[in-house]
Amino acid sequence: MNTAETIITRATPGAGRTVIGVSRFGDRAFEWLTLLMAFSIFVLIALIGFELFRGATPAIRKFGWHFLVSGTWNPVDGVFSALPFIFGTLVTSAIALLLAVPLSIATAIFLTELAPLWLRQPLIIFIELLAAIPSVILGFWGSYVMVPWLHIHIYPLLRSTLGFLPFFQGQDSGPCILSAGVILAIMVIPIITSVSREILRSVPGLQREAAYALGATRWEVTRIAVLSYAKRGLFGAVILGLGRALGETMAVTMLIGNVPYIGLSVFKPGQTLASVIANEFTEAITRLHTSALFEVGLVLLGVTLVVNALARLLLITFAGPSVKPQN
Amino acid sequence: MNSVHVLPAAVAPHQTMEQKSTNAALAVRNLSVFFGTNEVLKRVSLDIASNAVTAIIGPSGCGKSTFLRSLNRMHELNPEARMTGEIRLFGDDIYASIVEPVIVRRRVGMVFQKSNPFPTMTISENVTVGLRLNGVRDKKILTERTEQSLRMAALWDEVKDRLHAPAISLSGGQQQRLCIARALAVQPEVLLMDEPASALDPLATSKIEDLILELKKNYTIVIVTHNMQQAARASDFTAFFYLGELVEFGATTKIFTSPSQKRTEDYVTGRFG
Amino acid sequence: MQVVAFICAVLVITPLLLVFYHLTKLGFSSINLAFFTQLPRAVGETGGGMGNAIVGTFILLVEAAVIGVPIGVLGGVFLSEYAAVSVSWWVRFGADILNGVPSIVWGLVVYALVVVPMHGYSALAGGIVLGLMMVPMVMRATEEVLHLVPGGYREASLALGISKWRTILQIVVRTALRGIVTGVLLALARVAGETAPLLFTAFGNPYWPRNLTQPVAALPLQIFDYAYSPYDDWRRQAWAGALVLLLLVLFINISVRVLTRERWGAKP
Numbered sequence: 001m002n003t004a005e006t007i008i009t010r011a012t013p014g015a016g017r018t019v020i021g022v023s024r025f026g027d028r029a030f031e032w033l034t035l036l037m038a039f040s041i042f043v044l045i046a047l048i049g050f051e052l053f054r055g056a057t058p059a060i061r062k063f064g065w066h067f068l069v070s071g072t073w074n075p076v077d078g079v080f081s082a083l084p085f086i087f088g089t090l091v092t093s094a095i096a097l098l099l100a101v102p103l104s105i106a107t108a109i110f111l112t113e114l115a116p117l118w119l120r121q122p123l124i125i126f127i128e129l130l131a132a133i134p135s136v137i138l139g140f141w142g143s144y145v146m147v148p149w150l151h152i153h154i155y156p157l158l159r160s161t162l163g164f165l166p167f168f169q170g171q172d173s174g175p176c177i178l179s180a181g182v183i184l185a186i187m188v189i190p191i192i193t194s195v196s197r198e199i200l201r202s203v204p205g206l207q208r209e210a211a212y213a214l215g216a217t218r219w220e221v222t223r224i225a226v227l228s229y230a231k232r233g234l235f236g237a238v239i240l241g242l243g244r245a246l247g248e249t250m251a252v253t254m255l256i257g258n259v260p261y262i263g264l265s266v267f268k269p270g271q272t273l274a275s276v277i278a279n280e281f282t283e284a285i286t287r288l289h290t291s292a293l294f295e296v297g298l299v300l301l302g303v304t305l306v307v308n309a310l311a312r313l314l315l316i317t318f319a320g321p322s323v324k325p326q327n
Numbered sequence: 328m329n330s331v332h333v334l335p336a337a338v339a340p341h342q343t344m345e346q347k348s349t350n351a352a353l354a355v356r357n358l359s360v361f362f363g364t365n366e367v368l369k370r371v372s373l374d375i376a377s378n379a380v381t382a383i384i385g386p387s388g389c390g391k392s393t394f395l396r397s398l399n400r401m402h403e404l405n406p407e408a409r410m411t412g413e414i415r416l417f418g419d420d421i422y423a424s425i426v427e428p429v430i431v432r433r434r435v436g437m438v439f440q441k442s443n444p445f446p447t448m449t450i451s452e453n454v455t456v457g458l459r460l461n462g463v464r465d466k467k468i469l470t471e472r473t474e475q476s477l478r479m480a481a482l483w484d485e486v487k488d489r490l491h492a493p494a495i496s497l498s499g500g501q502q503q504r505l506c507i508a509r510a511l512a513v514q515p516e517v518l519l520m521d522e523p524a525s526a527l528d529p530l531a532t533s534k535i536e537d538l539i540l541e542l543k544k545n546y547t548i549v550i551v552t553h554n555m556q557q558a559a560r561a562s563d564f565t566a567f568f569y570l571g572e573l574v575e576f577g578a579t580t581k582i583f584t585s586p587s588q589k590r591t592e593d594y595v596t597g598r599f600g
Numbered sequence: 601m602q603v604v605a606f607i608c609a610v611l612v613i614t615p616l617l618l619v620f621y622h623l624t625k626l627g628f629s630s631i632n633l634a635f636f637t638q639l640p641r642a643v644g645e646t647g648g649g650m651g652n653a654i655v656g657t658f659i660l661l662v663e664a665a666v667i668g669v670p671i672g673v674l675g676g677v678f679l680s681e682y683a684a685v686s687v688s689w690w691v692r693f694g695a696d697i698l699n700g701v702p703s704i705v706w707g708l709v710v711y712a713l714v715v716v717p718m719h720g721y722s723a724l725a726g727g728i729v730l731g732l733m734m735v736p737m738v739m740r741a742t743e744e745v746l747h748l749v750p751g752g753y754r755e756a757s758l759a760l761g762i763s764k765w766r767t768i769l770q771i772v773v774r775t776a777l778r779g780i781v782t783g784v785l786l787a788l789a790r791v792a793g794e795t796a797p798l799l800f801t802a803f804g805n806p807y808w809p810r811n812l813t814q815p816v817a818a819l820p821l822q823i824f825d826y827a828y829s830p831y832d833d834w835r836r837q838a839w840a841g842a843l844v845l846l847l848l849v850l851f852i853n854i855s856v857r858v859l860t861r862e863r864w865g866a867k868p
Binding site: 026027029030031033034035037038039040041042044045047048051052054055102103104106107109110111114115123125126127128129130132133134135136137138139140141143144145186189193218243246247248249250254274277278281282293294297300301304305308312 | 602604605606608609611612613615616618619622623626670671672674675676677678679681682683691694695696697698700701702703704705706708709711712713732735736739763764765766768769789790792793794795796799800803820823824827828835838839842845846849850853854857
């Protein structure tokens with residue numbers, strides 16, 4: 001008997017004989033299956049890029065670089081430019097960050113440094129649940145509850161106190177750039193807060209102790225030892241929030257007024273890259289219109305990818321790959 | 328292409344007369360193991376006697392765990408592992424290219440330092456997992472084998488009324504004996520034990536040692552231990568490793584009372600460790 | 601300083617409370633049996649419900665799970681159990697990129713891939729887009745959970761002569777099952793609330809779903825449609841729909857938290 005047969009017949013009178021090579025097949029097949037599934041990621045990325053480019057090609061060919069800068073979006077005349085939407089996206093995101101960042105970081109500080117222990121977990125859960133609210137529900141609530149309230153109580157106040165600034169001039173009808181910015185702020189607060197919390201928690205205790213040892217007060221400890229150490233990470237959290245804000249569609253669409261606009265007043269209705277696609281795609285009749293919307297999608301994707309990559313870079317160089325941003 | 332499983336009609340006697348003779352259970356010749364460029368074991372040769380307990384001793388990092396794992400090809404879990412030399416299990420070359428590590432491991436079982444019963448399974452499910460996941464479905468055989476293995480691991484009386492309790496509800500010492508039962512259930516010919524009692528209290532440890540002395544009647548046992556008293560108590564043969572080399576190998580009484588190598592003597596008398 | 605931070609924290613959770621309050625106040629009264637079992641009535645008629653949207657969402661979620669779970673879980677298995685460090689880094693990087701793609705862009709892509717060749721909107725397209733969105737989420741979650749399974753179990757299983765693939769499926773994955781289910785549920789909750797990608801894939805439908813090749817209603821889509829409408833009755837139902845959707849999403853999130861807390865213990 002050669003070695004192979006000896007091994008088979010002698011193998012485990014207790015556990016059963018096994019034909020050689022069988023487990024090798026099972027292992028190989030399973031490994032290949034899982035590899036294929038994992039590599040679907042690359043297939044999906046390629047598909048996204050490919051389909052967007054393909055859809056956008058007619059518009060790219062027709063408008064070239066003017067698409068990004070010329071400023072007129074007129075489906076009727078067949079003239080398309082994404083500039084008003086780039087503007088709207090940037091402005092609403094800027095408003096959202098201006099409102100959300102101080103609130104989020106203060107809340108993160110509260111959660112990590114100041115809050116009594118029994119309060120922390122419930123608060124954290126609340127904030128994570130806030131993140132789970134679907135965009136359309138926030139948009140709906142925003143439309144019928146928040147915006148009328150802002151329109152009646154807040155905007156006139158802004159106009160009367162800050163109306164000398166060009167930002168707060170002009171009448172509003174409720175849905176406007178500022179309203180969209182506010183709802184976006186509500187939507188990005190959870191992610192900025194939770195990532196900031198992780199960042200602050202990862203600041204080594206030694207930093208704090210050293211500051212206390214030097215006689216600093218609690219706030220000084222927070223400001224000097226913790227915040228300045230965590231600067232880069234916190235900045236990364238903010239950029240991550242920006243990435244989320246850029247891609248937001250439904251709540252923005254419902255609150256922004258849906259008119260292409262470039263100008264200084266935040267009380268005017270506007271349009272973002274995402275909201276114009278949501279609004280016009282199913283109604284687009286001409287091939288060029290559809291293609292222009294695909295190109296808007298391409299611009300949106302590009303901007304979002306760059307911003308997200310930047311955020312991750314900041315977070316990794318700060319804290320190492322251990323900090324995991326939630327999506 | 329499914330595994331073909333054939334079971335003898337009755338539980339076969341574990342050892343044939345031939346195997347009970349002076350055949351070495353495991354014959355190791357010029358075994359060298361490399362992890363990448365690091366030579367962890369250097370040309371080790373020895374014979375592991377059947378139906379006896381062989382202890383592997385030596386200071387940390389001497390390669391004893393690697394040696395143990397090379398006996399059931401578990402060192403191959405490290406993707407950078409390479410070996411040269413030969414190991415024969417009752418005459419069969421376990422590193423022959425046609426041999427699946429899976430088959431070797433069914434003939435050479437292993438118990439680990441940290442007991443690891445599978446947490447999602449009951450006590451009896453743990454015992455029979457090696458059988459079930461290799462295709463054995465016959466309930467009768469599974470039940471018989473469960474009782475048999477738990478008796479051999481000196482655990483039966485303690486758990487016979489709660490075979491369906493979760494395995495993790497057992498104490499540390501019981502869990503380790505459960506792992507031994509689990510390993511025995513597939514009826515290996517050799518049982519490898521990597522510091523099996525080092526995480527246990529003295530009472531549980533002595534139960535394990537008593538168990539080992541019982542088990543050697545039917546199995547060949549190789550045990551790695553850093554506890555020299557344990558080696559002296561429980562083993563028939565001892566191999567002393569140092570920095571990847573086999574320094575001395577012989578009957579336990581000889582190694583501990585009159586070793587021929589100075590390094591051996593220094594280690595067993597505690598001059599270094 | 602302490603006061604300021606506390607006030608900020610309160611401000612932050614206020615929207616959640618307000619949303620919940622208003623949805624309940626405005627929507628609760630409209631939740632009745634008719635809401636769940638009837639179709640939307642024509643404009644001007646009162647009554648009717650969102651039964652079709654609820655069934656539609658359910659159908660879309662099943663489709664999404666069929667696509668997202670096998671690919672995501674098996675991909676996660678690859679990342680955790682087989683992949684070399686460099687390979688898994690790239691796959692993870694790619695998954696993170698996919699997780700950052702705006703959902704409306706996903707809608708555009710699946711429109712081009714499925715709706716155009718099929719010459720029409722369909723439940724199939726809607727399920728596909730939600731399923732594809734789930735893949736990177738489930739994959740990352742599965743990988744993380746599998747990493748947490750101690751190596752000792754794999755070793756013990758292999759030492760029993762159990763083959764690697766069986767070890768992975770029947771020991772490792774089984775040990776991590778609760779975590780994997782959690783990851784899947786969270787991903788489902790995420791896509792259940794998505795509207796944008798459905799705008800031009802599933803599209804919406806005032807009738808009961810009949811087959812996968814027709815456009816289908818979905819709860820978030822219906823809410824969006826009704827929210828814009830000038831008819832009080834439809835708006836009233838939109839509140840109810842929003843409340844139902846919110847409860848569904850929150851329920852999944854909370855149960856997931858309860859499940860995982862039992863196991864690992866809460867840590868603020």
